[in-house]
Amino acid sequence: MTAEFRTLKPIFTSIDSSFSLYQGDCNELLPQMKEKFDLIFADPPYFLSNDGLSIQNGKIVSVNKGEWDRGNEIEDIDNFNMKWIANAKIALKSTGSIMISGTYHNIFSLGRALQKLDFKILNIITWQKTNPPPNFSCRYLTHSTEQIIWARKSHKYKHTFNYEFLKALNGGKQMRDVWSFPAIAPWEKSCGKHPTQKPLALLVRLLLMSSNENSLICDPFSGSSTTGIAANLLNRKFVGIEQESEFIGISVKRKKELEHYTESIESKIKDLAFYKKTLL
Known part of the structure; x- marks a missing residue:
């Protein structure tokens, strides 16, 4: 680790030093973390906070997430994505890869930015929600999926892909690019909830696919740090x-909760249980 990276001061570091949080703008911090990360998972703003309505748990609710999720001008959205993805590329190792979550609100902008910045796009994974909210307007199909673009930094260097493990996880068949998972369960909100x-x-499956033990993983929009909990x-x-x-506060609570209830959490995630079993 370079002296430059050591001088950055996290707002929180866990006792086991496996979980660190920095408070600030990723565009300022990522360039100071040059070529440090094996994998970046990012869940950037989708820019869907437009004062519309949706249905959640049978109740009509606003789609607004916060001021950080507002954005109407496509040029501004494209510029935002170009800037942070360029800085993420600086922070990735030459063998590193990036995963970015999105919907139709921002996925096309993200894809363009990755191509312009000369990433090699590997897959677009579709997360099919088993319990999506109903369509409030009844004017179009129910939105039941989100996409994760997976791309590697370099066209030259190979990325990490745990093909054999994913195949074993899928009953001996090649893992496909459509995955079915429910939305977050109540136990995942015990320390507080992030709106996205x-x-x-x-996250467990994504990290199992594209990283190894002791890999260093970054989330530049970490929110309540689901990426960090999965990583640990x-x-x-x-x-x-x-x-x-x-959200920093929620993240710290979740990490401390993990230290006391790891076995309980492990028992709730099928892929994680399979992974632990294969290590024995």
Whole structure:
């Protein structure tokens, strides 16, 4: 680790040093972490906070997530994505890869940015939600999927892909690019909820696929740090970047909860249980 990286001061580091959080703008912090990460998972703003309505748990709710999720001008969205992805590329090792979550609101902008920045796109994984909210307007199909673009930094260097393990996980058949998972369960919200929180089971599979034990994984929009919890459950190290103090607080609580209830959490995630079994 370079002296430059050591001078950065995390707002939180776990006792086991496997989970660190930095509070600030990822565009300022990532360039200072040059070629440090094996994998970046990013769940950036989708820019869907437009004062619309949806249905959640049978109740009509606003789709607004926060000011950080507002954005109407396509040029501004494209510029935002180009900037942070360029900085993410700086922070990736030459063998590193990036995964970015999105929907139709931002996925095309993300794809363009990756291509312009000369990433090699590997897959677009579709997360099919088994329990999506119903379509409130009844004017189009129910939105039941999100996409994760997986791309590697270099066209020259090979990326990590645990093909044989994914095949074993899928009953001896090649793992396909459509995965079915429910949205977050109530137990995943015990320390508080982020409005765009991803299910832990989804992150576990993504990290099992594209990283190894002791890999250093970064989430530049870490939110409530589901990426970090998944990383630590799989014996990976985590660096999260988040601007909002509220979500930093939730992240710290989740990490401390993990230290006491690891076995309980492991029992709830099928892929994780399979992984632990194969290690024995």
